[in-house]
Structures are given as C-alpha cells and as structure tokens.
Amino acid sequence: MFKLSCRNIWLNYYQNREDATLKDISLDLPNNGILGICGPSGSGKSSLLYAMAGLKNSFLEGEILYNDSNILKMKENDLSQWRKTKLGFVFQKHYLIQYLTVNENIQVASGENSEYTEYFMNKLSLYDKRTKFPYELSGGESQRVAIVRALANEPEIIFADEPTAALDAKYTRLVMDAFKEKSKNCLIILVSHDKNVFEYFDYKIELSEGKIIERYMC
Secondary structure, eight states, rough: OOOEEEEEEEEESSEEEEEEEEEEEEEOOSSSSEEEOOOOTTTHHHHHHHHTTSSGGGGGGEEEEETTTGGSSSSSHHHHHHHHHHHHEEEESSOOTTTTOHHHHHHHHHOOHHHHHHHHHHHHTTTTGGTGGGGGOOOOHHHHHHHHHHHHHHHHHEEEEETTTTTTTTHHHHHHHHHHHTOOOOOOEEEEGGGGGGGSSSSSEEEEETEEEEEOOO
C-alpha cells in the first residue's frame, strides 16, 4: 500500500504570494477510490493535479510525499521511472502517437500482454477500432483510447484532468463506470466541471483561489 500526501504546497510563478496559484495546500490522500477536485475556473484544480504528479516541480514549495519520499527532491530519472511504473495519466488532450494504431498506443503504456487491455477496450466500445490510426478516430474515440491506455497500465494512481470533456452522456457513464471499477484497487484523482460525474466520487475537495475550502467524504 502506498502513501501520498501534500505538505504546505505553494505554486507561485510570482514573488507576491497573494498571487500564488496554490496556497499552502496540505492533504493526505486515500489508497483507492475516486477523489474529485472541484471548483470554478482558475481555482487551481489542474495545477494541484499536476503538482501531485510531479509535473510542476520548478515553481513548487513544500513537500509531496510518496511513501515518505519527497518527489520534489527526486532526480529526474527517478521521477520519470516513478511516473512510468506507478502512475497513469489522462490529459485534456489525448496525446496519441499518430503513426501507431489504437492497440499499439495502448501497449506503449501497458505492454503487449496486459490482461486489462482487451477488457477495457471492450468496456469502452473500442475493440473494433483497435487497428485504426488516431487520424481515423473522432475526438471522443481518441479520448477513450487515452483512458484505456491509463487504465490498462495497472497503475497505483491515475491522474485525470477533465477526462469526460470530449464525451457525450453515454460514454461519460461508460468511462466513469470503468473508473469506479478500477478504483477498487487504485486511486483515481479526477478534475472535472461536469456535475454528472460527481456522483461517482468517493471523496471530494473544493478549491477557490488556490486554497482548499471544503473536504467531503461522499
């Protein structure tokens, strides 16, 4: 079982702390379930998500502790290996490799023999697209491929930034059902404006102006 926590996190691109993007964030995260990060635009939701994944280290102060090791102090090679072996990512853009098929894009993260690849491709109605290239897919299909890529990687933590933004109501439900199933043995940290996904959250934090203003256990 892993431990992930934030201690007195500031994200500050300027000298004036009043203008900091994240302001003195401290948070102990669960080992599994879906943690939703909510709040208005500009409140720091995506910044907090990327900070916890070690993607904004240059401007961060404080500690992000993974099993008591501060990832902000990790060497770049160690940090890269941590992300590759322990984390899954779903960004607002799908970032598929254009010259690889759907199946090959997923295997970049999961390897050829992941037992979950075919399972989640079927679950998200992608199995018949497995030999297609990204340019042959719709925006919603490409986003679902990126989601399967994260799910099939067998990570400890999935960081998902607005993962359902490009999806209609039907596929939003399919994706959130898959996330809910996966979250039994994985922590999913999810940023969303979509109130239709809030019912899937096990935990929720709300940000305003870079600060946590509410914490809920759903």
